[in-house]
Amino acid sequence: xxxxxxxxxxSCGRVALERVGIPVGKYYASEIDKDAIAVSxxxxxxxxxxxxxxxxxxxxxxxxxxxxxxxxxxxxxRANYEGKGLEGKKSSLxxxxxxxxxxxxxxxxxxxxxxxxxxxxxxxxxxALDVRPIRIDSALVSAQGRDRYYWTNIPGxxxxxxxxxxxxxxxxxxxxxQDILEDGFAISEKARCLLVSDSRPLRTPEKMLHRYxxxxxxxLIFKDKELALQVREAxxxxxxxxxxxxxxxxxxxxxxxxxxxxxxxxxxxxxxxKNEYFIFQNGDxxxxxxxxxxxxxxLPEGYTKILSRDKAAACIGNGWTVDVIAHLFKGLNPLxxxx
Numbered sequence: 190x191x192x193x194x195x196x197x198x199x200s201c202g203r204v205a206l207e208r209v210g211i212p213v214g215k216y217y218a219s220e221i222d223k224d225a226i227a228v229s230x231x232x233x234x235x236x237x238x239x240x241x242x243x244x245x246x247x248x249x250x251x252x253x254x255x256x257x258x259x260x261x262x263x264x265x266x267r268a269n270y271e272g273k274g275l276e277g278k279k280s281s282l283x284x285x286x287x288x289x290x291x292x293x294x295x296x297x298x299x300x301x302x303x304x305x306x307x308x309x310x311x312x313x314x315x316x317a318l319d320v321r322p323i324r325i326d327s328a329l330v331s332a333q334g335r336d337r338y339y340w341t342n343i344p345g346x347x348x349x350x351x352x353x354x355x356x357x358x359x360x361x362x363x364x365x366x367q368d369i370l371e372d373g374f375a376i377s378e379k380a381r382c383l384l385v386s387d388s389r390p391l392r393t394p395e396k397m398l399h400r401y402x403x404x405x406x407x408x409l410i411f412k413d414k415e416l417a418l419q420v421r422e423a424x425x426x427x428x429x430x431x432x433x434x435x436x437x438x439x440x441x442x443x444x445x446x447x448x449x450x451x452x453x454x455x456x457x458x459x460x461x462x463k464n465e466y467f468i469f470q471n472g473d474x475x476x477x478x479x480x481x482x483x484x485x486x487x488l489p490e491g492y493t494k495i496l497s498r499d500k501a502a503a504c505i506g507n508g509w510t511v512d513v514i515a516h517l518f519k520g521l522n523p524l525x526x527x528x
Contacts, residue, residue, distance in 0.1 A: 190521075191215045191251055193293060195242050195258035195286055198222070198508045200229040202257045202299075203236065204488065205514035211521050217253075219245060224496055225504050231495050242285045247292035255521075256293060258286050259301035259509060287317050297343050299517060301509060304336035314340060327510035329359045332369045333456040333485040335510055344520040359516045365454045367434045369484035370468060418469045420450045431469045436477070439465040456485045459506040487512040 190213055194202050197218035206213055216233065219242045220226050229236050239245055247253075260283040283302075290298050302314070304324050315321050318340045327335035345356035418431040423444075429451045431437050436452030456466060459482060467474045468481075479498045480490055482505045493501035 190254045191217070193217045193219075193250065193253045193256045193289065193295065195219045195256070195289065196260055196282070197225070197229065198259070199225050199488075199493065199504050200233055200236060201486070201488070201509035201511050202514060203229075203233055204492075204511050205509070205518055208511065208515040209518045209521070211518060215251065217250060219258075222504070222507075224500050225507070227495060228493050228501075228504055232492060242282060242289070245285075245289060247289060250293060253293040253295040255297045255299070256286070256290050256295040257299045260286055262303040262306075283314065284317075290318075297341070297521065299339065299341040299343060299514070301337055301339050301514075304338050306338070311338060314338075323356050323358075325358060325513055325516075327486075327513050328455050329361045330364070330512040330516065331362075331485055331487050331510050332364045332366045332454075333459060333510065335458045335513075337513070339513075339517060341517055343517060356517065356520070359513065366436055366452060366456055366468075367454075369456075369481050370434065370470070371478055371480055418474070422448050422450055424448060433469060433471075436466055436468050437474070439467055459485060459502070461503050461507040482506075486510050 190206075190211060192202070192206070192213055192215070194200065194216065197220040200216070200218060203213065203216055215237060216235070217237045217239050218226075218229060219239055220229070221241055226238055230238075239249075261280050283300075286300055298318070300314070300318065304326075311322065320340050320342055322338040322340045324336070324338055327333050327337070339356075341356070343356075418437065419428045420431060420437050421428050423446045431451055431453075436456060438450045438452055438457050441447055452466065456477065459466075466477050468477060476498070477485070479493060479501050482502055483490055483492055486505050486508055487510055488505065488508075493504060496504065
């Protein structure tokens with residue numbers, strides 16, 4: 190099977206194909222992020238990187254059997270109140286997926302994007318691809334809540350009353366946040382340093398202390414007499430309690446309207462930018478480790494090891510939950526001549 194992966198990231202699609210036993214002939218990847226490309230090349234040296242999606246010509250490629258991609262979501266997500274939808278500078282790149290799908294005449298396609306987009310944008314994409322999406326939350330197969338739409342013509346593994354093959358929801362594996370934590374990792378000295386960083390590491394104790402006492406952390410987090418962690422929220426109660434082994438989302442630490450900071454059973458959606466997710470362990474706070482982030486996206490452990498933790502977090506957040514994609518790829522028959 191020849192695969193064209195647009196907005197490839199760290200090649201999670203390749204990992205998913207491998208996970209369900211689909212043989213890959215050539216895997217062509219369109220990606221411009223240097224860190225993501227480095228991870229892909231480290232794990233799959235045979236991947237052919239072909240640059241910016243806007244510069245790709247189908248005539249330069251062999252027969253493509255499967256085209257996949259997760260087009261930029263910045264203008265589609267409701268987290269971006271000023272988003273312009275499919276007319277936005279970044280999310281309009283979706284039309285490059287449509288162009289190359291039509292030009293390559295690929296047998297199968299898979300497109301992913303955020304589940305929080307407007308219904309109007311969802312319908313425009315559905316009309317362009319002539320298929321309705323299936324909406325899957327990664328929480329079914331991982332320790333991460335990640336609500337996404339998937340548009341595909343890959344057959345499902347179920348059977349409906351009309352003889353079709355609908356794609357069914359993945360089975361709930363019941364994976365919780367506590368299941369992906371590294372045993373005995375927490376180091377209190379590092380945890381305290383991480384606690385005072387609201388967006389990036391600080392290099393000196395003086396800068397750490399300044400941020401600690403001046404940007405809201407001292408009023409955001411506190412402990413009661415029994416050492417349960419209490420995190421301020423914009424609710425009637427005013428705070429939420431976090432127990433040992435649970436997590437807290439400290440994105441936007443100075444916000445006075447923030448709710449839903451607790452991460453009891455699932456990690457909040459890992460993104461490319463705001464990933465201020467901490468674990469309360471051994472009476473202290475620490476970041477999710479690089480390995481734990483990989484586990485949350487069901488990546489192989491060590492997949493991003495050539496990058497620092499912060500660079501890896503950005504790439505992981507920009508990728509796919511591998512086991513969701515593997516679930517969708519189960520409909521590809523290895524004996525099919527197109528596969």
